[in-house]
Amino acid sequence: MNFELMYALAEHSQEPMLLSSSRGDILYVNPAFCELVGQRREAVLEIGSAGWMHLLAETREIKEHLRADGRDAKLEANLWHKSGQKIPVELVSRSFSTSENHSYISVHVRDLRAQKDAHQKLEAQQQELKKAVRELQLVMDFSADLICTFSPDGEFLHVNKACLAILGYTPEELIGRNYRAFIHPEDHAITEQDAVEVIAISKTLNFKNRYLHKDGSTIYLSWSSSLVREENKIYCIGRNISNEVANQAKDKHNEYRLQALLQEGQDMVCILDKEGSYSFVSGSVIHAMGYDPQELIGRKPFEFIHPDDVVDILDEFEQVSAGMDAKTPPFRFKTKAGEWRWLETKGVNCFHHPAINGIIVNSRDITERLQAQRQLELSEKMYKAVFEKNPDFVYSLSPSGYFTSVNAAAISCIGYSEEEFLKMRPRDLLHPDKLKEAEENFVRIKAGESMTTETTVFNANGNKVHLAVTKVPVIVNGELIGVHGIAKDITAVKRQQRLLKDTANRLKNILESIKDAFFTLDKDWCFTYMNHQFEKSLGVKSSDLIGRDVREVFPSERYQKFYAKFQRAFSLQHPTHFEEYSYILNEWLDVSAYPSEEGLSVFIKGVSARKQVEAELKKLSLVASKTVNSVYITDDEARVEWVNDGFTRLTGYTLEEIKGRKPGDLLAGPETNLEKVSVIRQKLNYDKPFVQEVQNRSKSGEVYWSKLDVTPIIDDLTGGKKKFIVIETDITEQKRAEEERTKLTEELLRRNRHLEQFTYIVSHNLRSPVANIIGLTSLLSTSDNPDMQKGIITKLKQTSQNLDYIIRDLNEMLSLQAGVLEEREKIMLPTVIEQVLQELPLDGGSTIRVELNGVGEIGSIRSYVSSIISNLLTNAVKYKSPDRPLCLTIQAEHHQTEGMVCLMVTDNGLGINLKKRGQKPVWPLQTIPFPCLWQRIRAIPGKNPSRSPGRICNR
Known part of the structure; x- marks a missing residue:
């Protein structure tokens, strides 16, 4: 069978199947499998690396169920549907290997839902049968x-x-x-x-x-x-x-009694003939349906049955006609008044009974019962909705204390699955400290008492969860059948309560530790709290004053101004702050009063020392305001309190604009970064004067340099608080002069370095072509061979042209040193190498090999590159070995990782004798290559995009 046919069979098979590797990776699934799990094939194949066992609802090791011998392995499992539903299936897997020794597993899946449903129905029928047998035995016995x-x-x-x-x-x-x-x-x-x-x-x-x-x-x-x-x-x-x-004589009387029973009974009894028409109707139909029995005789019941129910009733009628007893499902029957009533009917085939010769139909009006049943179902649905959708932890317990049901909120709150819950008791979750209390409470609940308690449990992760639990016993006929509970997660509330308690404690500690006197009054002006500093300052005890009116303790005539301010704060419900001199305490007081719904909170601190300092500062400010320099005063947090006119002239900011702000936040210039501002603020923490240069920016945007002379003033009377007097001097012109001197010095050093480099290039680059010209002219004067003279003249032209290039390059270099030329030029590396080779004095046995590996145009200074290459090649010729012909190799390589072009010149010359120089040899040979000379060359953008800055080296 070819592959296409096998693939087509798998694709159109109604049986879900998949193919996986031996590791469990999904390689193929057919449409039937995708339909079974409710996912697209792409989505299923995307989890291939996780293994097809990822689709199973239970954790299983597939290796435990597969056989290596290739025989079928069967197991039952549950697959996850996309909707989250578990699908029971039977998995038949077989492992096999291909000729290439690749192992695979084919898995055929059979949906067991119908089988499971049938099995459940069969079990239910068996239970009913057993029940019927027991009932039959009871019937027989009794x-x-x-x-x-x-x-x-x-x-x-x-x-x-x-x-x-x-x-x-x-x-x-x-x-x-x-x-x-x-x-x-x-x-x-x-x-x-x-x-x-x-x-x-x-x-x-x-x-x-x-x-x-x-x-x-x-x-x-x-x-x-x-x-x-x-x-x-x-x-x-x-x-x-x-x-x-x-009693045959009494039969007729009994018949009358039976007729009366049929007439007045709640059930309607009638007989249908073979055609399905009424041949007898009991009198009870009058009050049940409103019909006279004679109105129905000869008519078919289907005329009165609701059209939607006729089909089902016809099926039941056929079964009864065939000799089977049948009980119809509820159906609607039209009354004489046109109302539809629900009936439940049982039919018995009595055609064999001569006196009946028909089907006995016993009908009962169950309209009210169905309505009650629907109301019950509605109530159950509402209960389930309340149970399942309740945001709180809702559960039920058996009389023995085990969980019988939990809602989704319980699973989310505690973290256990429903299956795990149903194996547990609440005591399994409790904190050990709560076990005894829980057992006592459960005894009370079993006795019929409802209660609400708070407890602590551990969730699946081992974390504590605080719950407020309401437990209600469910008692039927005086017997406890279960316990219903609702638990609310109050962990956050508990945490908040604990936080509030801790906050209250911290607040009390803070109020007790502050150096200011503090007290609170209620709306009746009675003390509710006072800290230790208040008691100490006024010589009172809180136990004597709490609950007493402050105006009784401290007479109004002495504190009239204070009470007036307090009354204003009460009336306007707005904080008030004032300073007042107390003749009783002989001290200036700074008072802050904050009204609230509970009363008034008052802070009092002595400020006599500050008043003295302020008086001194007023004198100093009078002097500072007349000085030419910028002067400003800050508090202990470096916020400006006062500036003189010189500050306004220098910065452009008035006192109103900068008061309460830090100078560094408003004036810092481009070079005064956060780090420098942080250094200045760090120095403010010390009690020593310091000088600092900063770059500032005025209000108009002008940048200037300032020298700050910062002097701290320590006030021992106010607990060591500090103020800072800052004298600011404009040093912009001084800084500019320093910058000019620095630039001039750097320019002189740069020109000196360039001059030294120029001298080096002149001494090396001009020597070689001049020596060549001298040598060639000497040969020209001594040779009579025309061909040789012609060749010498050609060489003289090339050497002269190269000399001209060198002189022009030197001129450009001088221009570069003078600042005329700032950019590098485009250089063709092969051309520069060719020009240098033409000037090279070589004998006939020399071999030159050039391998540039695609490196062409580069960006650099032409004279530098030419000088470097000329020196490298000249050294190779100068120090060639007399024992062998010169073998010279020029190579260029582009190093992408280093971002360079490396030019290498190698030769077989004399090298350097390390032993002679007193150095240890690092190579087995006695000589090593010539020392490397490195020079960076920038590639020209756009010409060789794969080339980048490189190195020229000689070895």
Whole structure:
């Protein structure tokens, strides 16, 4: 079978299947599998690296269920649907290997939902059957009728206990004996005839005969017999009709009574003939449906049944017509008034009964019951909604204290799954300190007491959770059947309460530790709190004053100005701040009063020392205001309190604009960064004067330099608080002069370095072409060979042209040093190398190899590059070995990682004798390459995009 056909079969298969690697990675899924889990194929394949076991609801190790021998392995599991639903499935997996020794696993999935549902229904039916058997046994044991089984030859096989009441014999006395021994002698013949009929047609009904009682009296019995051929038994029910026979005269009276029962009963009884028409209708239909029985006779019930219910009722009618008893589902029946009423009907086929010859239909109006049932269902749905959607932890407990149900909020709050909850008790979650209390409370709840308590539990992560729990016992018929509980997570509330308590404690500690006197009054001007400083300052005790009116303790005539301010704060509900001199304390007081809904909070501190300092500062400010320099005064946090006119002239800011602000935040210039401002503020923490130069920016945006002379003033009378006097001097012109001197010095040093470099280049670059010209002219004067002279003249031209290039490069270098040329030029590296090689004095045996590896145009200073290459090649020729021909290699490589172009010149010359120089050799040879000379060369952008700044080196 080819691959396309196999793929088509898998794609169109109704059976979900997938293919995975031996590690569990999903390689293929068919559409049926995607439909089963409710996901697109791409989404399923995206989790391939996680393994297809990721789709299982339970954690399993697939290796435990797979066999390496290739045989099928089956297991049942649950797959996750996209909606979150668990789908029961049977997985059949087989591992196999390809010819390339690749291992795979094919998995076929069978949806077990229908099977599970059928199994549950079967179990339910079996339970119903067991129940029916038990009920049947009870019926048989307590039935007033004689129920028994016979063998075909008439031997009793089983008899119920009714035989004692009917015949006077116990079941043990009858079982094993033939029924003929107990029949009235006159009824032997008809009994034998009925026995033959039972064997022939398997059933007889209402056969009557007489039995002899143990005491010798005659008992009339009516029999219904049925032969079960598979069991080879005859099942019989015998009813004692002795009284009926004795009371035949009363039958007519009983018939009237029955008619009255049918007329006035709640159930409607009717008979349908073979055509499905009413042949009899009880009188109860009058008050139930409003019809007279004669109005329905001859009409079909389907005329009155709701059209939506007719199909179901027809099916039931056909079943009853076929001989089966049936109970219809509720259906709607139209009353004479046009109202639809819900009926529940049971039909019994009685065509075999001559007196009935039809189907007995017993109907009952269940409209009110259905309405009550729907109301109950609505109540249950509402309860479930309250239970499941409740944001609090809702749960139920069994009488033994185990969880029987929990809502989603409980799972979210505590972190355990529902399955884990149902195996636990609340005590399993409790803090050990709460166990004893919980046990006592549960005893009270079992006694019928509802209660609300607070407790502490541990969640699945081991964290504490505080809960407020309300527990209500559920008692039915005086018996506890469970406990219903609602727990509210109060962890945040507890944390807040603890925080408030800690805050209150901290606040009290703060109020007690502050050096200011502090007290609070309620709305009646009575003390509610005072700190230790208040007690100490006024010589009072809080225990004597709490609850007393402040105006009684401290007379109004002495503190009239204070009480006036307090009254204003109370009236306007606005804080007030004032300074007042107390003649009683002989001190200036700074008072702040803050009104609130509870009363008034008052802070009082002595400021006599500050008043003295302020008086001194006023004198100093008078002097400072007249000085030419900028002067300003700050508080201990470096906020400006006062500036003179010189500050305004220098910065452009007035006192109103800068008061309360830090100078560094407003005046810092471009070079006065946060770090420098931080250094200045750090120096303010010390008690020593200092000088600092800063760059500032005035209000108009002008940048200037200032020298700050900062002097701290320590005030011991106010607890060591500081103020700072700052004298600011404009040093802008001084800084400019310093900058000019610095620039001039740097320019002189730069020119000196360039001059030294120029001298070096002149001494090296001009020497080689001049020496070549001298040598060539000497050869020209001594040679008579025309070809040789022609070659010498050509060489002289090339050497002269190269000399011209060098002189021009020197001129450009001089221009560069003078600041005329600032940018590098574009240089073709192959051309520069060719020009240098033309000037190189080589003999006939020399070999030159040039490998530039694609490096062409670079950006640099032409004279520098030419001089470097010329020196490297000249050194190679100068120090060549006399023992071998010169072999010279020029290579260029682009190093992308280092961002460079590396030019390497290698030769087989003499090298350097390290032993002679007293150095340890680092190579096995006695000589090493010539020392490297490094020069950075910038590549020209756009010409060689893969090239970057590189190195020229000689070795």
